[in-house]
Amino acid sequence: MTTLHDAQRRGFASDNYSGVHPEVLAAIAAANGGHQSAYGNDVYTERLQEVIRGHFGEAAQAFPVFNGTGANVTALQSILPRWGAVVCARTAHIHVDEGGAPERVAGLKLLTVATDDGKLTPELVETEAWGYGDEHRAQPLALSITQSTELGTLYTPAEIQALTDLAHSLGMVVHVDGARLSNAAAALGIPFADFTTNAGVDILSLGGTKNGALGAEAVVVLNPDSSAGLLFSRKFNMQLASKMRFVSAQLIALYEGDLWQRNAGHANAMAARLRAALSDVPGIEFSQDTQSNGVFVILPEGVAEPLREHYAFYDWDAARREVRWMCSFDTSEADIDTFAALVRAEVAKHA
Structure with a gap:
């Protein structure tokens, strides 16, 4: 096929503009050939579970999906009842850049908080975490933070722990939008678990596409008690890949090594x-x-x-x-x- 673009063209618009890392392309090719069971019943998706547990702990379970919006919507939908609401930063991707998908597809209310640096604090969360038991107010039952944030800033493990402590004390489940979770871990110089599992995070969206994948993300459940029905909501949110081995192979290529x-x-x-x-x-x-x-x-x-x-x-x-x-x-x-x-x-x- 004729190349239709200038392969020398560079830009700084988005890490989504970049191509696919050669090692990821090689992993897709290696997963090709022969037949494997569809819809995640394949050896690559099975191996991915081992890789994810190595990063996030023995209770972690990965659900590969196609894109970040799908990961966020599916994750949030699985942790909230129909009357639930999500507290998030006003700059959050789920609020600004997902076309209203959390509201339109998942049927959730977003309670947004203004923050100059993209980060939430317990004090900021408390400005929207109220009205429990009031039938006139959507119930704030989830907290969603982004790591690294849409403004390129980072939460420390202690900052996340303070947020999860507050959230859990109020009966909220904590979700992390981790489209750039790898950038955060690399910048902090610590393992993923130190600022997710060990800091009280219940569920996260794990990015791959922005970090060299062709189109691969995952919902990672860290606290099995926090998420109900994710296996089913992934399907009706149109995020269940039939040939899932090729999504899982990309994530293995990224996360199995360094x-x-x-x-x-x-x-x-x-x-x-x-x-x-x-x-x-x-x-x-x-x-x-x-x-x-x-x-x-x-x-x-x-x-x-x-x-x-x-x-x-x-x-x-x-x-x-x-x-x-x-x-x-x-x-x-x-x-x-x-x-x-x-x-x-x-x-x-x-x-």
Whole structure:
């Protein structure tokens, strides 16, 4: 087949823009050939369970799905009754970027909380965790946090423990949107379990696509008592893969060894390199700490559009000229240095 795109084209719009890691492609090819049982009754999905237990503990169970929205919706639906509500940050992906799927598909109410850095605290959660027993209010029965957050910031294990302690004391189940969980673990330098299972998290969405997979995520149940009916809700949410071995093989390739860490660690390092390269440029304001693979900056008037002629990236808050630059597993030092030089030149031109 003829290649339809410029394979040399680079950008900073999203880690979803990147290709597939060669080791993941090789794993898909290795899983091909012959026949395997469908719908998860295959040796690759069975092996994935062992890999996931190695990271998250013996009680963990993985349910492979196609995408992050599907993972979040299926996970949240499985932990809540019809009258349940989810407390989350106002910047949360489930609120901002999932087309209303939690409400429209899962039938859930989101109770959003404003937060400057994308992180929730027990005090912030308490602003929406009230009205228990009031038939006029959707019951706050789940807490969803994102690690790393949509603003590239990180929760420490102690911060997550404080949130789960509060949530559990109120009868809430705790969900983590872990589309970039690998970036968080690589940045923190600790095992996944230290800030999930051991910190009281009940269920999480484990990302793969943003970290080098073709299209592979998983719902991981950490507390079996927290989730009811996930086996069935995955099917009616259209997230049950018939040829699941190819989804599971990708996740095995990422998580069986250290590929997840190599990919995420590299993306984080490239974001740090980009920030360092621009830290002394007058007129650029960094609007968030650069703790994982995203750099958030406020640019001078007129700078963003000329840059976008060469590199794709998104506005985060156009009204204040805030943009987001995301780095990926395949972002190179040359990409960073070339882009940083272009930013410097464009800022100087508009000074």
